[in-house]
Amino acid sequence: MSGKHGGLETIETSKAKEGDELKALTWHGKRDVRVDNVPDPTIQEPTDAVVRMTTTAICGSDLHLYEVLTPYLEQGDVLGHEPMGIVEEVGPEVTNISPGDRVVIPFQVSCGHCFMCERGLQTQCETTQVRDRDMGAALFGYTKLYGEVAGGQAEYLRVPQAQYTHVKVPEGPPDERFVYLSDVLPTSWQAVAYAEIPEGGSVSVLGLGPIGDMSSRIAKHLGFRVIAVDLVPHRIERARRNGIEVLDLNEHDDVASEIREMTEGRGTDSVIDAVGMEAHGSPGAGLAQQMTTIMPDSVAQQMMEKAGSDRLNAFYTAIDAVRRGGTISLSGVYGGQADPLPMLTLFDKQVKLTMGQANVKRWVDDITPLLMGDGDPLGVEGFHTHQLPLDEAPHGYEIFQKKEDGAVKVLLKP
Numbered sequence: 001m002s003g004k005h006g007g008l009e010t011i012e013t014s015k016a017k018e019g020d021e022l023k024a025l026t027w028h029g030k031r032d033v034r035v036d037n038v039p040d041p042t043i044q045e046p047t048d049a050v051v052r053m054t055t056t057a058i059c060g061s062d063l064h065l066y067e068v069l070t071p072y073l074e075q076g077d078v079l080g081h082e083p084m085g086i087v088e089e090v091g092p093e094v095t096n097i098s099p100g101d102r103v104v105i106p107f108q109v110s111c112g113h114c115f116m117c118e119r120g121l122q123t124q125c126e127t128t129q130v131r132d133r134d135m136g137a138a139l140f141g142y143t144k145l146y147g148e149v150a151g152g153q154a155e156y157l158r159v160p161q162a163q164y165t166h167v168k169v170p171e172g173p174p175d176e177r178f179v180y181l182s183d184v185l186p187t188s189w190q191a192v193a194y195a196e197i198p199e200g201g202s203v204s205v206l207g208l209g210p211i212g213d214m215s216s217r218i219a220k221h222l223g224f225r226v227i228a229v230d231l232v233p234h235r236i237e238r239a240r241r242n243g244i245e246v247l248d249l250n251e252h253d254d255v256a257s258e259i260r261e262m263t264e265g266r267g268t269d270s271v272i273d274a275v276g277m278e279a280h281g282s283p284g285a286g287l288a289q290q291m292t293t294i295m296p297d298s299v300a301q302q303m304m305e306k307a308g309s310d311r312l313n314a315f316y317t318a319i320d321a322v323r324r325g326g327t328i329s330l331s332g333v334y335g336g337q338a339d340p341l342p343m344l345t346l347f348d349k350q351v352k353l354t355m356g357q358a359n360v361k362r363w364v365d366d367i368t369p370l371l372m373g374d375g376d377p378l379g380v381e382g383f384h385t386h387q388l389p390l391d392e393a394p395h396g397y398e399i400f401q402k403k404e405d406g407a408v409k410v411l412l413k414p
Contacts, residue, residue: 023414024078024154025393030070031401033394038078041150041158046093049162051103055175056152057082057384058393058410059107059183060209061333063401065143072143080153080412081107081140082182084175094162104167104181105159106360109138109149112164120362128161136357153393155414167364176381177371179411180214185367185380187331187358188214194354195270195329197224202268204228204259204321206314208235208246210383210409211331212274216244217378219272221370227268229255229317234406242379256320267323275314276332316342322351330355383409390414 021037028034041050059082065073084104087097097103110117111127125137130147138160141151150158159165169178188211197203201224205216208230216239219226228239231249239246245262252258260267318328319342328351346353370377385408388396396410 022155023390024150025080025390025412026075027065027073027077027079028075031066031398033066033079033397035391035393036076038076038150038154041156043089043091044158045160046091047161047163048091049087049094049097049159049166050089051083051085051105051157051159052088053083053085053152053155053157053414055084055179056080056154056390056412056414057179057182057184058153058396058400058412060211060400061142062397064333066397066401072145074144074148077141077143077148078150078154079141080151081142082179082184083140083152083157084169084179084182085157088156090162096163097166097168102169102171104169104178105140105152105157106165106167106181106186107139107142107183108136108357108360109140109147109160109165110361111161112361117164120359122359122361123357125161139357153390153412153414155390164361167361173371174381176384176411177376180380180383181360181364181367181371183358183360184210184214184383184409185378186360186363187211188218189363189367190356190358191215191272191274191329191331192218192222192224193363194327194331194356195219195272196327196352196354197222197270199223201225201270202227202263203270203272204268204318205272205274206318206321207273207275207332208232208239208408209274212272213239213408214378214383215272215274215331217242220244221377225268227259227262232403234403235408238408256317259321263323267321267326269323270327270329271318271322272329273314273318273332276330276334312340319345319349319351322349324349325351327352327354331358384411386410388412 020040022040023035024038025033026036087099087101108123109128110122110125114126116124116126123137128138133145135145138147138149140149167181195203203219203224205212205228208228216226216228226244228244228246230236236246322328385406390412393412399405399407400410
């Protein structure tokens with residue numbers, strides 16, 4: 001049964017009454033996340049919606065909050081930015097979705113009508129830009145840097161700018177078919193698109209976490225030669241099962257040299273760096289990252305932003321492995337502003353760099369046809385390695401961070 005009250009459309013559901021509490025995964029400190037009771041989300045603006053979560057995922061970038069970006073978090077912050085569910089309530093200016101609709105929520109909050117959104121740059125949305133931090137669009141569950149918007153690892157989620165910040169999906173197929181439209185699929189699709197691989201060309205993919213794994217699948221599906229690089233045995237085996245050529249870092253001292261040998265001495269046409277600041281190597285940078293977790297927040301924020309605490313080993317490998325005149329697509333998250341770059345090498349090799357947070361809705365129409373029908377060319381339904389109830393989310397973070405039990409992608413069921 002449905003009805004309207006106070007300008008809001010609702011349906012009868014199990015949603016808690018206003019003032020009640022619900023379960024959500026919250027941050028309490030380095031490697032300390034807990035399922036707590038938090039206030040029930042409500043409509044605050046006429047462009048809001050409230051969505052009941054049916055599936056939500058742990059992202060590799062959530063591990064940055066678990067480990068590195070602690071200076072930008074407050075105890076009790078709700079995490080998560082890869083959710084989907086059922087619309088429960090909408091504000092009066094949200095007219096294109098209704099209670100009962102099944103929706104995926106993109107990880108960024110965007111309006112759909114500003115200068116940037118109209119140009120397919122939703123992560124730069126001028127309506128939700130976090131101007132006091134000089135950052136782009138607000139993100140769900142991702143620190144003071146990106147607006148401190150409560151995240152989706154919860155039973156319910158308030159969605160700002162809901163008239164645009166949604167992807168409506170059909171009933172029938174399981175959540176596993178669609179949930180990755182929130183982040184993994186568009187991030188990986190953009191990584192491949194930004195790599196500008198020529199027809200019949202080749203791409204190296206550095207890192208086989210969720211984004212590197214899916215980027216490899218997409219590039220292979222589009223007909224490109226893919227050479228992936230990782231050092232975690234279960235990730236390597238998983239990619240090889242999908243027909244990807246993989247170099248094991250444990251077996252090669254000079255991966256870039258090996259890639260050149262496999263490509264007539266040139267290197268691949270493109271490289272996707274899907275590692276970012278989780279890269280192995282650079283012990284000094286690793287120490288700097290650890291130091292920021294025990295400093296006063298004001299000092300730690302300055303160190304993160306100005307002192308260049310990234311581990312750039314993967315990026316250096318990308319520069320070495322790409323052929324002259326090739327393109328490097330950065331999809332791994334980097335932070336800091338004082339990282340040394342080999343500008344002479346980049347200039348001499350005429351390397352093109354492309355990068356940035358994925359503009360989710362720019363790519364949805366390209367991806368969605370691959371999710372419909374009986375086929376599953378990207379293997380999305382079996383992409384997750386673990387599915388846990390929300391109450392076990394802390395365990396999910398632990399095994400994902402430690403790369404234990406074959407964890408590559410963890411889904412949570414609120």
